Amino acid sequence: MQWKALLSAAALVCSGAAWADNYPSRPITFVVPSAPGGAMDAIARTLAEVMSKRMGQPIIVDNKPGASGMLGTQYVARAAPDGYTVLVTTSAPLLNAPFMFAKVPYDVKRDLSFVSQICTGQLVLAVNPKKVPVKTIHEFVAWARQHDGALAYGSYGVGSASHLMGAYFSTSNKLDMTHAPYKGESLMVQDMIGGQVDWGIGTVGVMAPHLRNGRLLALAVMGDRRPAELPNVPTMAELGFPQPEYKPVGWAAMLAPANVPPAVLNRLEEEVRAAVQTTAMKARFQVYGMHALGTSSAEFRRDFDATAPVTERLIRLSGARSD
Structure with a gap:
C-alpha cells in the first residue's frame, strides 16, 4: 500500500510537471x-x-x-x-x-x-502657490493652523490613497480641513490649479508636469526615496515625519x-x-x-x-x- 501511495504521488508530480511544461497551451x-x-x-x-x-x-x-x-x-x-x-x-x-x-x-x-x-508609484503632497504662500512642509503646517477650518484638500476619490494620506496628514498635525473627493485625479489637479482646493496629494506621474511649470508646488513625497522625476523634493521622513503611515x-x-x-x-x-x-x-x-x-x-x-x-x-x- 505504501509503495502504491508513493507511486501515485510520483505520478501526480510528474503529470503536474508535464502539464506545467506545456503551459500555456491556449490564450x-x-x-x-x-x-x-x-x-x-x-x-x-x-x-x-x-x-x-x-x-x-x-x-x-x-x-x-x-x-x-x-x-x-x-x-x-x-x-x-x-x-x-x-x-x-x-x-x-x-x-x-x-x-x-x-x-x-x-x-x-x-x-x-x-x-x-x-x-x-509614489505620491506627492502639493499646494497651489497662489493660494498657499509657503515654501516648506513646516511652513505649510504653521500657515494651516492659522487658517484652521478654512482649508480644503483634494483627493481622487473616497478611500483612495490620496484621501487616506490627506486625512492622516490633517489629523496627525491636529488640523481641521475639509476633504474634497473627486472622481479621478485629473479633475482634482484641475481644481487645485484653479484654486478651488488649497492642496492635495496625487501621483508623481500626474502631478510632475504641473510641478515643473510652477502651477503647483511640491512640498514632500511619500515613500522611502525621492522619485527620479522629482529629485529635489524630500521625503516626509527626511522632513521629520517618520511615521509608517507615510511609507506606503x-x-x-x-x-x-x-x-x-x-x-x-x-x-x-x-x-x-x-x-x-x-x-x-x-x-x-x-x-x-x-x-x-x-x-x-x-x-x-x-x-x-x-x-x-x-x-x-x-x-x-x-x-x-x-x-
Missing part, C-alpha cells in the same frame, strides 16, 4: 478590475503584449470594473486554478476594500495566489486564483520579472511616473502583510469605511 486572460483607458489598463495591455510574445500565446485583457474593483477581483478568485485567468490590478481591491466595506466577496490570502508586484506607495500587481500549480505560478512570476525590464514596459511606466518592481511571490506576500495593518489604520482614521 491567457488578464482581468483588470477597472475601466479601459486608465493607467492600470494601459500597463496591463503593454504587459500582455510583452508576455504574449515571450510565452507564445495570445493574452486577452478583460476589463471588469465595478464595486471599487471587487467585481473583477471576485471573478478571478472564483476562476479555475489553471493559470489561464489572472488578475492585474492596483492595490485598492486587495488592501483597501477589505477594510472599507463590511462585505467583501473574497479573502485575498485564502482565495488568491500572489504572483508578482509589477510596478510602484501604490503598486500594480498580478495574482492568480488559489491552488494554481506552483510550477505555473513560478512561470508567471518569471515572465513578469522579465517583462518589467523590457524597453516597452519601462516606457509605459515612465508615462505614469511608475517604476519597475518584478518582485517574487514571497516578496509580494511579505509586503502585503506589512502594509495591510497600516492601511487599516489609515482607513479607520479617515472615516472612509462604508458599512
